[in-house]
Amino acid sequence: MRIREDDILTATKKFSEGHIVSGGFGSVYIAELEHVDKAYCLPTETENARELPKKRNIVAIKRIDDTEEMAEQGFYAEIELLTSCKHSNIIPLVGFCDEGDELILIYEYASSGSxxxxxxxxxxxxxxxxxxxxxxxxxxxxxxxxxxxxxxxxxxxxxxxxxxxxxxxxxxxxxxxxxxxxxxxxxxxxxxxxxxxxxxxxxxxxxxxxxxxxxxxxxxxxxxxxxxxxxxxxxxxxxxxxxxxxxxxxxxxxxxxxxxxxxxxxxxxxxxxxxxxxxxxxxxxxxxxxxxxxxxxxxxxxxxxxxxxxxxxxxxxxxxxxxxxxxSKYSTFLSLQVMYSFMDAWNYWCMLYMKMSHLNCFKYYRIHNIYLFNFLISKSINYYETMYWTCFLFNFTTNLRYCVVIGLLKVKYMYSSE
Structure with missing residues (x-):
């Protein structure tokens, strides 16, 4: 999104305010800038930017020193890259200005600095x-x-x-x-x-x-x-x-x-x-x-x-x-003790497995399940259940977990049928 040089000069008072750092690349300024809301931008060159909704927020403005070797090449390369690479851990590009001799990039402001x-x-x-x-x-x-x-x-x-x-x-x-x-x-x-x-x-x-x-x-x-x-x-x-x-x-x-x-x-x-x-x-x-x-x-x-x-x-x-x-590990252990007073080990294991399956987040339960595993052992559960938890805790592949679980369900069904 191109931003007019006049708008940038107004926001920075002609680069006399908001300066925070300088380096070999040029200088960076913080300013409150009014610009087109990119959420309303249309993929067309004929769209009149003046008629689109605008918003005002604090941005970081990098004014590139055009006397540096390869400054212009780096300027357009960065625009191309940030336009194609959008990720929550990559600083978003708000816009740029290449009017006259100016090479200016405008980023979302990171308030906690570098x-x-x-x-x-x-x-x-x-x-x-x-x-x-x-x-x-x-x-x-x-x-x-x-x-x-x-x-x-x-x-x-x-x-x-x-x-x-x-x-x-x-x-x-x-x-x-x-x-x-x-x-x-x-x-x-x-x-x-x-x-x-x-x-x-x-x-x-x-x-x-x-x-x-x-x-x-x-x-x-x-x-x-x-x-x-x-x-x-x-x-x-x-x-x-x-x-x-x-x-x-x-x-x-x-x-x-x-x-x-x-x-x-x-x-x-x-x-x-x-x-x-x-x-x-x-x-x-x-x-x-x-x-x-x-x-x-x-x-x-x-x-x-x-x-x-x-x-x-x-x-x-x-x-x-x-x-x-x-x-949280100790509080988790206490919670398990309380829950076991209301249900047997097998029923709770099934409930926890179904919950994890639904959320598809095995690894996020792995650490807490070390304590569950120890508690299950103390309740004298059978060999097959122990085998499942061993596979689970040592991070075997998901497919292997599914195979073990299916096997356990069959074994449990056989026992219950008797």
Whole structure:
């Protein structure tokens, strides 16, 4: 959606107000801008924008320095990419302006600023928790997984500049990937590699293999994201002067020497998680182990050894489940005891299975069912029921679960028939 230069100049008072940051790309301003409501836009060039409903809201306005090399190319590339890639974890493009010599991009405003900014002030954020940091990581991972996946005519995208400064947070601390000026589309062919003569990215976050031989693949983003994960773990930015060899190498060394807890942000170490019966200091150990293991894999030297973002998403979901279950596991156990006073083990198992089947969310019940499993054993249930729960807890495939369940139902029917 093209936005008139006059409207932008009015909102920023000719770029004299609302300036928040400058960089090699240009400057960013915050302003309240009236623009056409995109919900009413029609896919036609003849539509008169002046007659369409408008709305006024706060936006981020990036005024690109057109003296920079490849500024114009990056400007139109970002418009094309953000127009085709719409996802809840990618910053939405409100519009653009290319009147005269101006190259201006207008984005939805992320009111909590960049992750880079938050990392440097997290000590003052009373709502900062390990679970919240996991959610931020998970949001970025989902956005990257979307970019790395082809769908219809949309090609895979390599961002090329994943770093905490390019991860924006809205008012609810939902992560949004931003700044696609260096991004590029990849071929739809499998395992496509693009060789670039112009190396682009940020030192400290850049894939070493890409920096060495120009070999650009999706795995380059995976490496950069691994650096961001360790930024979130440590509560510091990658370019902090205390890292003599860089955050990535420091993190790998600590992980290999089993000293990763030394890098953990002191605020997270001191975090208190309260349950009904006790208070627990620090993050859940299983959650931390899953997080650090997948972050370490992302930093593998060879691109072929790094996990896909889909795998990273799955692991972060598991890490989050272990952390959030920490507070509720005891109350869940008590609830099960109460429910068992009203129904036998088999009836409750059937009810829970049907509920999970209907919602199709096996994995979200997995952690809590560890406690259910232990309780079922204490009620002396038969071997076949125990076999099902074992398969369930160890995350066998859905098909196998269905086969086991069908078998159990048959066995139960046989027993009841006798």
């Amino acid at each position: 992750l880079n900014y938050q990392l440097q002030k997290m000590s003052n954020n009373h709502n900062d928790t390990w679970a919240q940091r996991l959610k931020i990581c998970l949001g970025v991972a989902k956005g990257l997984s979307f970019l790395h996946t082809t769908k219809g005519d949309r090609k895979e995208v390599v961002h090329r500049d994943i770093k905490s400064a390019n991860i924006l947070l809205d008012g609810n601390f939902e992560a949004k990937i931003g700044d696609f000026g260096l991004s590029t589309f990849l071929s739809v062919s499998k395992d496509y590699t693009r060789y670039s003569t112009t190396i682009a990215g940020t030192p400290g976050y850049m894939d070493p293999q890409y920096g060495k031989d120009g070999k650009l693949k999706k795995e380059s983003d995976v490496y950069s994201f691994g650096v961001v994960m360790f930024e979130i773990l440590s509560g510091t930015v990658a370019y902090d002067r205390k890292y003599n060899v860089g955050l990535a190498l420091e993190a790998k060394e600590h992980f290999e020497n089993k000293k990763i807890k030394e890098m953990l942000d002191s605020k997270i170490k001191e975090e208190i998680t309260r349950t009904l019966v006790s208070s627990i200091k620090g993050p859940n150990q299983e959650s931390l182990d899953i997080f650090t293991k997948i972050a370490y894999k992302c930093l593998a030297e060879e691109q072929s050894e790094r996990p896909t973002m889909e795998v990273v998403v799955q692991e972060l979901e598991n890490a989050l489940l272990f952390q959030v279950s920490l507070c």
